[in-house]
Amino acid sequence: MKIAINTGGGDAPGLNAAIRAATLAALKRGWEVYGIKNGYGSIYTDEPFIKMDAETVHGITMQGGTILGTANRGNPFEMPHQKEDGTWTTKDVSDRLVKTFKEYDIDALIAIGGDGSMNIASKLIKKGINIVGVPKTIDNDIYGCDVTLGFDTAIDIATEAIDRITTTAESHHRLMVVEVMGRYAGWIALYAGIASSADVVLIPEIPFSYDSIEEKIKEREANGRHYTMIVVAEGAKAQDGEVVTKGKSVGQQVQLGGIADRIADELSERTGKESRTVVLGHLQRGGSPSTYDRLISLRFGAAAIRCVQEHDYNKLVVLQDNQLKRVPITSIEGKMKSVSLDSDTVQTARDIGVCLGD
Ligand SMILES: Nc1ncnc2c1ncn2[C@@H]1O[C@H](COP(=O)(O)OP(=O)(O)OP(=O)(O)O)[C@@H](O)[C@H]1O
Numbered sequence: 001m002k003i004a005i006n007t008g009g010g011d012a013p014g015l016n017a018a019i020r021a022a023t024l025a026a027l028k029r030g031w032e033v034y035g036i037k038n039g040y041g042s043i044y045t046d047e048p049f050i051k052m053d054a055e056t057v058h059g060i061t062m063q064g065g066t067i068l069g070t071a072n073r074g075n076p077f078e079m080p081h082q083k084e085d086g087t088w089t090t091k092d093v094s095d096r097l098v099k100t101f102k103e104y105d106i107d108a109l110i111a112i113g114g115d116g117s118m119n120i121a122s123k124l125i126k127k128g129i130n131i132v133g134v135p136k137t138i139d140n141d142i143y144g145c146d147v148t149l150g151f152d153t154a155i156d157i158a159t160e161a162i163d164r165i166t167t168t169a170e171s172h173h174r175l176m177v178v179e180v181m182g183r184y185a186g187w188i189a190l191y192a193g194i195a196s197s198a199d200v201v202l203i204p205e206i207p208f209s210y211d212s213i214e215e216k217i218k219e220r221e222a223n224g225r226h227y228t229m230i231v232v233a234e235g236a237k238a239q240d241g242e243v244v245t246k247g248k249s250v251g252q253q254v255q256l257g258g259i260a261d262r263i264a265d266e267l268s269e270r271t272g273k274e275s276r277t278v279v280l281g282h283l284q285r286g287g288s289p290s291t292y293d294r295l296i297s298l299r300f301g302a303a304a305i306r307c308v309q310e311h312d313y314n315k316l317v318v319l320q321d322n323q324l325k326r327v328p329i330t331s332i333e334g335k336m337k338s339v340s341l342d343s344d345t346v347q348t349a350r351d352i353g354v355c356l357g358d
């Protein structure tokens, strides 16, 4: 049996642990293991696959990033391509990918990635590639999976950062707006916001009203709290506004960012209070995984190999009610896991007085 492994989309803490578990579990079964570099990038080069052995994955469980490299601009069905006149377009190079897989006799691919990677996997499955998916993304937004690898570390980092920003906010009697990642779902903002006792948490699932935040600030001032901590997901938007973006390159998803500045300016204007913004950005994605992420990544990686062993292809290994399960990759195509507004976590936020902007 010959398997290949790749990592796609934004990196996340725990990717290396998943790669290690999948590699060791496959080697243990006497299989050959190959890595694909930079998403699907190396497929189109002279060395499409690199041979992986126990040495390749030695000591990487605790390492951030991915030893295979990743890409979030290299969807084989929409590959950026420069035309003769210098302008950019996209082209479908998936047939070349499928041909290379066949040439090298790869029996199955372990695709470690987010929703975008699983959408690509879904299409490759329809072209005859055997795939087992491993759910990765700090955004925690993969449908059908309670938790994705990388999320736990991201909320730990965000919580610690918000804790630290809170003491300076209080000392200076300021409004502090902390922008965290979360393109279409507010998991990081909600979990880290509640855990760090933020006063206002704004998520994409609840378009916010400035009146509601202003009222919260005024209520706090009246109670002698002369600072307010606002945590906002990059994908959140005002009730009468749009998601704030920074532009888009060909073949890449739109780059988000800038909502914190908008909110800070508007609230300073309304309240007369001084404000500052902090964008946590890629701090949330880098560095060593938490214990939970190491373990869940190892579990996902090994489970993916058990799937291949049973020829149970085209499944995504997921965690549901703390049990490892499998769901068809094609069944989650185009879907997303949003924060449920009647979940107990959202109710908890409301019960302890967190303003959710509505
Ligand atoms: N293996 C891959 N090679 C090249 N591009 C990829 C690969 N996997 C995903 N992409 C592209 O990267 C983008 C993000 O992928 P995905 O949703 O899987 O990642 P994510 O963890 O949610 O991170 P993010 O979306 O923020 O980069 C998508 O536009 C997708 O088409």
Ligand SMILES: O=P(O)(O)OC[C@H]1O[C@](O)(CO)[C@@H](O)[C@@H]1O
Residues within 6 Å of the ligand: 010, 072, 114, 137, 138, 139, 181, 182, 183, 234, 256, 285
């Ligand atoms: O800056 P990059 O690496 O292109 O990706 C940023 C995106 O990746 C994520 O970190 C993970 O999906 C998003 O929250 C964010 O919008």
Ligand SMILES: [Mg+2]
Residues within 6 Å of the ligand: 009, 114, 115, 116, 137
């Ligand atoms: Mg994604």
